[in-house]
Amino acid sequence: MSRREEERRRALFTRRALLLGAGQLGLLGFLGYRLQKLQLEEGERYATLAEENRISTRLLAPPRGRILDRAGRVVAANALNWRVLLTAEQAEDVGATLATLSRLLPLAEGEVARIERDIRRRRRFVPVVVQEFLSWEEMARIEANAPDLPGISVDVGTTRTYPLAEHLAHVVGYVAPPAEADMDGDPLLSLPGIRVGRAGIERHHERVLRGRAGTVQMEVNAVGRVIRELDRREGVAGREVRISVDAGLQKAVRDRIEEGTSVVVMDARNGEVLAMASQPGFDPNLFSSGISAAQWREWTRSRATPLINKTTNGLYAPGSTFKMVVGLAALEARVVTPTDRLTCPGHYDLGDSRFHCWNRRGHGALDLRGALKQSCDVYFYEVARRLGIDRIAAMAKRLGLGVELEIELPGTRPGFVPTREWRTRQGKPWNLGDTVVHGIGQGFYQLTPLSLATMAARLASGRAVQPHLTQAIGGRPVMGARAEDWPSLGLAERDLKLVREAMWAVVNEAGGTARVAQLPPGLGALAGKTGTTQVRRVSREQRERGFRVESQPREWRPHALFVAFAPYDDPRYAISVVVEHGTSGSGAAAPLAREVMVEVMTRLRPPAAPQAGGAAEAGRLAEAPPPARGRP
Template identity: 55%
Template sequence: MIRRRKTTPRLMSRPDTGNPSRAVFTRRALVVLGAQMAALGALGHRLYGLQVVEGDHYARLAENNRVNRRLIAPPRGRVVDRFGIALASNKVNWRALLLPEETNDIAGTLDRFSTLVPIEARDRTRIEREMRHKRRFIPIMLRDFLSWDDMARIELNAPSLPGVLIDVGTTRNYPFGPLLAHVVGYVAPPSEKDVTGDATMALPGMRIGRAGIEQTQDGRLRGQVGAVEIEVNAVGRVMAELSRDEGRAGDEIALTIDSGLQQAVLGRIADQSASAVVMDCRNGEVLAMVSNPSFDPSLFDSGVSQAQWVDWTNNERTPLINKAVAGVYPPGSTFKPAVAMAAMQAGTLSPTDRIFCPGYLDVGGTRFHCWSRYGHGSLTLKDALKFSCDVFFYEVARRTGMEAIAAASHAFGLGTHLDIEVPHTRAGLIPTPAWQRGRGQHWNGGDTIVSGIGQGAVQVTPLQLATYVSRIATGRAVQPHLIRSTGGKLVEGTDPAHWPGLDMPDAFLTHLRTGMFAVVNEEHGSAPMARLGIPGVQMAGKTGSAQVRRVSRALRESGHFDSSALPWEYRPHALFICFAPYDAPRYAAAVVVEHGNAGAAVAAPLARDIMTDTLTRDPANRKEPPGQVVAEVD
């Protein structure tokens, strides 16, 4: 290249051979050129490394760079009663959020915000806690349920509140408040242990079911979280939507509850500490499940104050506990039909057998008293049920043994875990010698005797009692349930034919029903106050007064024993179980009034009024519930 060209000789004034400047220049220029080419070559090599060798790594970063995923919280499914009346719904909630990454001075922003809209000290600590745990681009809720005035104040001062934004969310609304708090339950913000990992839990306004149907059906009600993938540019402006998954709104769940009946039952119970369950005894649908006193479920949405919590937990009437499924009581005399069934099945009692009641029974040196100190004389099963004679059932229990009684009780649903859609149900207990041995104690004959009248260690829940009486009434092993349809689809079990028959002879069940009919409707029956005032419709039932404290013999024999004079917590529980109409059983009910003193005087009239109300608002007389699928489930 450096060869000398002779084509333009005229331009050359002198030959420059031997010019040291040019020779040195050429050498050095080649050195410089070499360095330059090497440098550019090295850059080309570096480019290969960045684009091809590490290309995938940076391409992934590029995808993150431009694709922004945003979650869409699905609306939580409603809970409605059997007629479509909303029991839990969503209402619009204007709230102020803080995006920590958009402000440099979080404390200052919070201070200025609180001069406009007050933030409680409790909220402030929550906000500070969330700020430590959440990522900086996840908004934190400052205040919800903003009024128009609050919003206007915030919007006006927006320039001095960097990072604060107003957002519309939804909040759970319980139109009936305490009425169905135990059944429907409530929602609360996820606790810190829920938040770990799942990004959906960190969405502002995210609520999870904490009790009742809200808890057990949380997955269905919550639905599927949606997501939008959007392409954003460097300053976060949305350029295009790449994909959109709307998610799925939560299913609407229709309960078997009749909110009108529920209201009527609660109204009748008034201020007593009591629970009542009304069931459709043909298919196990729970029409009313009342536990009184109750609480306001909406208080949990924004967090319950310490004072409120202490108030609830210290209350001896346990407002937070659903007594219908978690309250356990000795069944008292309501247990007697189960004992009779066990005896008939075991062959230790025939319906025509007579047992003499002198007012007491001596077993192994211990005297067990009948509630009537004069005795009932010679009795058949029907009479024994009618008068609720204790001695008759002491004797029957002694003959039959506790294992058989427990087996029959379990078949009726007593002392078992019933498969119902609310949490924290209790099984109660039908004690047996095996159970007593398990506790390291000896089973005495006397234990069987007292268990025969539903005292001692026997414990059942009101829901079990309602199931028990339903099974007696229909002879079917119906399971109580609270859900009628989910997402518009009827659940299985709405048809009586879905339920298998009990493994008990119908004749035996008839004897029980006849006895229970006599209790209410015959002369000298133990619960005349339970007679219905509806012409042509009769109710069958059984009373129970369950002692919570042993009554001493001296006191009993003094003749001046009056349990109503005892302090409230020592008075016997008042129970009543019933079904109606007697000739074509449709409804079953169980009422337990805590420390109500006497089943016949307190629980029976209560049950009568409840049953009257139930019969008069018979859903069969009403138009088909709206919004329900008529298609048969089979």
């Protein structure tokens, strides 16, 4: 090889060596740069990611807040829920384990299939629920046989319980697993086994009762298996809610009523609901463990509608209990005076139409007090004609009828009070005959027992009290506990006094339609008004043939109503009673209202202060009639 050729090859080798060295140097430099960036600039971020992969943070469900009655008795609480879990990884043979377990705890075929399906869908170290709501005996039996049950463990959670069962179901409500519509961004709702309020107080105060989730930090391996617990922070329990209902009174009232009956008792001074009962009801405890398809069909297909709270959702024409509204509207508009007397011959003619009074022989000449006392229809036909439907409707709404009430029960219906403008929107004229019929509480009216009790409370107090159930949240009283928290109705005191006196006469004076509702000595006097509302029209031919409603099938008989307040001289309690197809207010609703009011005043009335003359004298003073004013 020539010298020139050797120099050329040596130069080529040198260039290649330099290029290779430069490449290696560049690669080392890039690796150094990346190392510096990972270690110094992004080291903290990657350390955090690694820690997050190692540590799993899980939510802990807090205890749901309890619900108490006005005396502090628990009406919604949390109970231990023992449940059986199966971890497939720890079981040598899942089928054999389930077979052994089924001899201690019977499992339906569908349950076994569901358990096996859950195991296939999850990692084998993740436990699945075999059965919930074990009794103490079942739990103890499984624990005693634990050596023969590889993979089986007993866990404890909580479930919602309602000690009064169906007696307070419509008021307290119930809980159930959250639906998609319930998701409000709270991660707590995604936890297995969590329950949310579905009705009643449980639903209205859901956020208060739910509380805030706690957290637990677990160290896990690469596949997610728990190695150990690192940290635990318990959640904040839901706050307690105290309601105004007296649990003992509520049970006593429901024990007295039959299917299709509704009773509402309110504090006439501040609107607190003391009892709210309707029949039939349902057991809310069944929702905690899961309602069977058969049970749900039974409830939803029943004509008695046990899931419906009739006190807030039952709609009825008020009948003669509405006559106080017409009377107050007439006094305010000055279409009649307290001493004006109208004659009742037993019927009222308007054009070619004849409207009958319940008393076919007529009541003779009556003033407003006498017309309310004897519930004369003819008097109120004429007064309604003079007033017009719009002034009647305006007074009804001032007294809480046909308007939204502030009760904390979702889905409460406001009822309906018609007006001329409403009829016009329907494309139909409002006739004078419509006004006449509405003067006695018939026609298009649709009112709830709750709204009728509100009317009675407003008549007694003269204030725009709103019915409400919540007394305190987390131990702190809510607004509305005092009479002065509610504004005045703006009605003249002399007009209210006259109507109250007439209601006193209905119960306590000869000729009143509710003499059967008089309270026993020592409890004061009850002031009230009966009502009877037809559910089927009675034709003229039927009247001429001597129609008797008592001979008709029950579903054709009128509803019976009664509203009242007591004691007359110092009103504290207001009540409404509706008995579906009870035939007459004086025969069915008024006696029941008397029984309930005796129960109320016996349980809740504060002891009277000692007075000169003794207790007997104090009782006589309380029962003394008001001054005779405009008596017929």
